[in-house]
Amino acid sequence: xxxxxxxxxxxxxxxxxxxxxxxxxxxILLAIWFVATFTVSWFARELQTLTILGFPLPFFMxxxxxxxxYLLLVGFYAWRMGKLDEKYGVGEDA
Amino acid sequence: MSGQSQFxxxxxxxxxxxxxxxxxxxxLLSILEQMGVPNQTLGYIFLGVTVSLYAGIGILSKTSDVxxxxxxxxxxxxxxxxxATAADWMSAASFIGLAGxxxxxxYDGLAFVMGWTGGYCLVALFLAPYLRKFGQYTVPxxxxxxxxxxxxxxxxxxxxxxxxxxYVIAQIYGLGLIVSRFTGLDFGVGVFVGLGSILFCSFLGGxxxxxxxxxxxxxxxxxxxMIPVIWLSVKHTGNPVPQxxxxxxxxxxTAREKVLNDANTAxxxxxxxxxxxxxxxxxxxxxxxxxxxxxxxxYLRAERSLxxxxxxxxxxxxxxxxxIALAEQALNTFxxxxxxxxxxxxxxxxxxxxxxxxxxxxxxPYAGPDEETRDNKRKNFLALVFCLMVGTAALPHILMRFYTxxxxxxxxxxxxxSLLFISLLYLTAPALAVLAKYDVYTxxxxxxxxxxxxxxxxxxxxxxxxxxxxxxxxDGIVQLAEVTIGGxxxxxATPEIAGLPYVxxxxxxxxxxxxxxxxxxxxxxxxxxxxxxxxxxxxINPKAPTGRRLAISKGxxxxxxxxxxxxxxxxxxxxxxxxxxAFSLAGSSFFPALVLxxxxxxANKIGAIAGMISGLSVCMIYMYITYPFFGVNAPLWWDINxxxxxxxxxxxxxxxxxxxxxxxxxxxxxxxxxxxxVRYPNLARDEGRGIF
Numbered sequence: 001x002x003x004x005x006x007x008x009x010x011x012x013x014x015x016x017x018x019x020x021x022x023x024x025x026x027x028i029l030l031a032i033w034f035v036a037t038f039t040v041s042w043f044a045r046e047l048q049t050l051t052i053l054g055f056p057l058p059f060f061m062x063x064x065x066x067x068x069x070y071l072l073l074v075g076f077y078a079w080r081m082g083k084l085d086e087k088y089g090v091g092e093d094a
Numbered sequence: 095m096s097g098q099s100q101f102x103x104x105x106x107x108x109x110x111x112x113x114x115x116x117x118x119x120x121x122l123l124s125i126l127e128q129m130g131v132p133n134q135t136l137g138y139i140f141l142g143v144t145v146s147l148y149a150g151i152g153i154l155s156k157t158s159d160v161x162x163x164x165x166x167x168x169x170x171x172x173x174x175x176x177x178a179t180a181a182d183w184m185s186a187a188s189f190i191g192l193a194g195x196x197x198x199x200x201y202d203g204l205a206f207v208m209g210w211t212g213g214y215c216l217v218a219l220f221l222a223p224y225l226r227k228f229g230q231y232t233v234p235x236x237x238x239x240x241x242x243x244x245x246x247x248x249x250x251x252x253x254x255x256x257x258x259x260x261y262v263i264a265q266i267y268g269l270g271l272i273v274s275r276f277t278g279l280d281f282g283v284g285v286f287v288g289l290g291s292i293l294f295c296s297f298l299g300g301x302x303x304x305x306x307x308x309x310x311x312x313x314x315x316x317x318x319x320m321i322p323v324i325w326l327s328v329k330h331t332g333n334p335v336p337q338x339x340x341x342x343x344x345x346x347x348t349a350r351e352k353v354l355n356d357a358n359t360a361x362x363x364x365x366x367x368x369x370x371x372x373x374x375x376x377x378x379x380x381x382x383x384x385x386x387x388x389x390x391x392x393y394l395r396a397e398r399s400l401x402x403x404x405x406x407x408x409x410x411x412x413x414x415x416x417x418i419a420l421a422e423q424a425l426n427t428f429x430x431x432x433x434x435x436x437x438x439x440x441x442x443x444x445x446x447x448x449x450x451x452x453x454x455x456x457x458x459p460y461a462g463p464d465e466e467t468r469d470n471k472r473k474n475f476l477a478l479v480f481c482l483m484v485g486t487a488a489l490p491h492i493l494m495r496f497y498t499x500x501x502x503x504x505x506x507x508x509x510x511x512s513l514l515f516i517s518l519l520y521l522t523a524p525a526l527a528v529l530a531k532y533d534v535y536t537x538x539x540x541x542x543x544x545x546x547x548x549x550x551x552x553x554x555x556x557x558x559x560x561x562x563x564x565x566x567x568x569d570g571i572v573q574l575a576e577v578t579i580g581g582x583x584x585x586x587a588t589p590e591i592a593g594l595p596y597v598x599x600x601x602x603x604x605x606x607x608x609x610x611x612x613x614x615x616x617x618x619x620x621x622x623x624x625x626x627x628x629x630x631x632x633x634i635n636p637k638a639p640t641g642r643r644l645a646i647s648k649g650x651x652x653x654x655x656x657x658x659x660x661x662x663x664x665x666x667x668x669x670x671x672x673x674x675x676a677f678s679l680a681g682s683s684f685f686p687a688l689v690l691x692x693x694x695x696x697a698n699k700i701g702a703i704a705g706m707i708s709g710l711s712v713c714m715i716y717m718y719i720t721y722p723f724f725g726v727n728a729p730l731w732w733d734i735n736x737x738x739x740x741x742x743x744x745x746x747x748x749x750x751x752x753x754x755x756x757x758x759x760x761x762x763x764x765x766x767x768x769x770x771x772v773r774y775p776n777l778a779r780d781e782g783r784g785i786f
Contacts, residue, residue, distance in 0.1 A: 019773055023693075026219050033215045037208060037483075041476055044201070044459035045468070054341030059457040062204035063524040064337065067211050067517050074218040074513050078506035081223070085503070090774045092501045 018088035025080060029073050036061070036069045098500060102171040109174075113313050119143070124597040133596045137276045140600040141607070144314065145291040148307045148611065152295035155303035160640050163300030163647070164231040164623060165497045170305055172504045176511020178305045179495045181312035181612035183210075183516055185261075186268025187673045189315060189609035192520075194581025195670070196527035200456040202471060203527075205478040207520050209677075211513060212479070213486020218509040221487055222496040224692045224772045226505035231497065232620075233490040233684065234628040240691040240768060241702040242761070244633050249706045251624045253683035254490040256710075258617045258624075259658065261489075261676040264669045265614040266662040272610065275556075275586075276603040285662055289655050292611055296619050297648055301498060304615045311608035316518055318605025319585075323522055326529045326592040336525040343532045347456055350535045354574055355452045361540060361573075368567050368575040372450035379443050383436070390432055401425045449575050456531060470733050478674070481740035485677025488684035490624070491616040502775040530584050533591050539574045546572070549590035553583060561587070618658070622651040674737035675717060682709035682743025686751045694755075695769050701755030709747025713739045 040047070044058035052060050085091035123136055161167055170178070188210065196203040228236055234250030266285055273284030295307045327336035330343055353359050357366040385393050405421040429435035454461040460471035486492065495512075499505045538547060543565050546554075553561035560580040563572055585606070589598035626647035631638055638646075686705045690697040719728035721736040734741055770777065 015774060015777065022773075029215070029219060033212065037212050037479060038476060041208075041459075041479065042472065044472070048459065053338070054345050056457050058459050059201055059204070059344070060341075062201065062208055064521055066208050067521060070212050070215050071510070071513055071517060073215050074510045077218055078503075078510050081506055082503055085775050090776050092503060092776045 014088055018084060018090055021084055029077055033073060036066045105174055120601055124595055127595055127597050137600050140604045141277055144604045149291050149294035151307045152298055152303040155306050156298035157302050162302045163644055166302040166305045168498055169500050170498045172499060172508035173511050174309050175499050175508040176515050177312040178308035179512035180515035181308040182616040184519060184609050185265055185613040186606060186610035189606050190582050190585050193523045193526040194584040196524050197530055197584050198581050201459045202475060205475050209479045209482025211517055211520050213483040214509055214513040216487035220689045222505045222509050223502045225493060226496050226499060227502050227772045231627050232623050233493050234624060241699040243699055246702045247628055251628045253710055254624045255621050257676040257680040258620045260672050262614055262617040262658050263662050264672045265610045266658055267669055269610040272603055272606045282663055285659050289659055292614050293655055296615050297651055304619055308612045311612040315605040315608040318601045319519055322588040322592050322594060322598055323526045325594055329592055330529055330532060337521045340525040340528045344457060344528050347528060347532050347535060351453055351455050365573050365575055368573045369450040371566055372446045376443055376446035379439050383439050386435055394432060394435055398428055401428060474735050477734050477738035477741040481678045481681055481738045484681035484685050484744055488680040491620040539572055541572050543570050549587050553587055618654055621654045622647050625650045671737055678713050678740030681740040682713035682747050686747035690751050692772060695766050696755055696760055697751055698755045698758060698761040700758040701751040704754030705747045705751030708750035709743045712746045713743030716742055
């Protein structure tokens with residue numbers, strides 16, 4: 001590692017805003033992930049009477065619903081981060 | 095960039111052709127089957143062709159370039175990295191074991207489905223893009239650069255080897271089982287055939303070869319998994335999309351469970367009769383256990399001489415051969431020591447207790463007779479999900495794959511593709527479990543012993559542990575409590591349950607083989623790279639020339655393979671536990687240090703060392719004192735099973751990193767700059783300069 005790099009490597013105000021929006025989005029997505037996984041499973045017995053597509057809701061969530069939500073989360077993150085990269089000028093093609 | 099997109103479209107063409115080739119090959123073999131080629135030969139052809147295919151790809155991808163060898167030149171398109179990650183990820187346990195686990199435990203088994211997919215959210219949000227930007231070769235590399243000094247790197251190497259080795263043993267074990275089952279070769283020979291093909295792939299071309307074989311293995315494993323399930327779904331529901339169709343089947347299974355548990359119905363009454371017999375048997379064995387406690391050695395000797403007397407009496411009056419054979423077997427399997435008797439009889443009590451109790455409803459979460467059991471199950475379910483998820487986001491062989499994409503953007507996208515390809519199988523496994531259950535509950539139960547479905551008699555003659563039916567109440571009709579099904583049977587027997595030709599069974603075996611091989615490939619490469627790159631090149635001899643580094647890496651690969659084969663041949667422990675253990679170990683050691691290293695600039699070397707050591711130790715200690723294999727049998731903490739030891743290790747790891755960092759000096763400006771470097775895909779200033 002070159003020691004000279006350190007002096008110039010200070011993120012600008014604009015770049016720090018990029019990092020904050022990233023953190024913001026990450027925490028929202030993480031909250032959705034948590035609810036879809038742990039909150040639903042915690043109340044699984046109570047939710048047992050609800051049905052969806054013939055499945056009891058907790059079974060559906062654990063076998064399919066949560067997986068689809070994970071896919072959406074990861075896909076949305078990739079798409080949205082690409083947008084943020086461009087907006088704040090930190091994208092790789094910039 | 096246009097070179098890259100040309101490369102991608104070329105790859106798409108190749109792999110489309112390849113997929114067509116695989117399907118054509120299956121069709122060709124089914125024609126051969128029609129012409130009367132025996133099953134054993136078909137099995138050999140399948141095994142031979144697929145294994146030499148993987149080896150061929152390995153030879154074609156040979157390389158002596160460091161970046162090609164360690165990270166496949168960093169030019170794998172997101173889609174293909176997704177497929178390779180999926181194959182790397184889905185092991186023999188996912189392919190063969192998962193549907194069986196779901197069949198046996200119903201809702202509670204879904205912890206594996208959620209845990210093994212949800213972890214990718216953590217990979218996407220916390221690790222993949224940042225590790226890609228960091229852009230070195232291994233996971234300990236990141237620890238070394240971020241925290242400085244050899245300490246964190248060394249602990250990283252140790253942890254990477256520990257969890258990868260535990261995991262690889264489970265893969266090789268699965269490999270040996272599949273090869274020996276489908277070719278009739280000895281287990282040990284099976285292990286070596288499999289290992290040979292792994293070595294061929296990774297030995298010559300490192301990550302580059304492993305990537306391209308994994309993509310082709312993914313195609314085989316997913317085709318092999320889907321065909322029989324789709325067929326079964328059409329058979330039972332008329333709908334070729336099993337993931338949608340099985341909601342309806344699940345309703346019927348649930349209705350059927352109620353009937354079988356209700357002694358007022360005809361079927362339920364017969365079940366109750368069998369259960370009563372089993373209950374009696376359980377009580378008898380319990381009585382013998384008590385007598386053994388009291389009488390010890392003497393009681394055992396007395397029981398043995400009773401059996402001997404019985405056998406000689408039978409012989410003397412020339413009883414039927416079958417009766418004599420049964421008596422001989424009873425004598426031969428009679429436990430020789432008090433300890434052995436204790437274990438064997440306790441196991442019998444447990445099996446009889448399970449089979450004599452009412453069937454648990456498939457879709458009911460945390461079923462149990464009282465509130466305490468249910469609470470306990472819920473706690474362990476959540477703990478397991480948590481450990482599997484965090485472990486997913488910390489297993490080095492998975493994280494390493496995200497070094498191979500062209501850019502940060504592609505790394506993010508490739509997590510999405512990985513999860514999509516993985517989900518294809520994980521959405522199907524619960525459907526398969528329900529469809530198979532429907533078959534057993536409605537078609538097998540109630541059929542007569544003289545006309546068992548052909549797959550039942552076929553598998554029962556192969557392996558009693560996988561499939562066993564015995565007419566306990568002698569009424570000539572199969573009751574559910576008379577059927578014993580081993581979890582692994584579900585996937586292996588699906589083609590026959592669905593009434594498909596033998597070729598599809600061979601295809602499923604090839605799929606299982608592909609799953610085990612692809613995971614083992616990735617794991618062995620991780621171990622060899624940690625030793626050659628992190629230990630030898632970074633710590634022992636940083637001036638080593640490229641040729642020597644690669645030679646050492648390849649040599650180590652051989653050593654690792656031989657060690658792994660040797661340990662596997664000792665047949666240690668239970669596979670599912672070993673796999674689970676690897677996740678808890680990885681989560682406790684890597685996750686806190688990696689994530690805080692990216693998201694918290696203040697984290698420093700002391701913190702990383704403290705966090706990794708404390709997390710890993712807590713996890714290992716808990717496993718050691720609670721897992722029966724080690725024989726300590728200490729009481730559980732808050733009733734958490736040893737497989738979820740990470741639930742203690744992971745938080746301790748976080749606390750360790752934080753405390754250690756706060757109590758010592760903040761990292762220097764250079765390290766803080768490195769953190770900024772990984773956080774932004776492109777800080778205008780690092781253009782053309784790079785931090786390394």
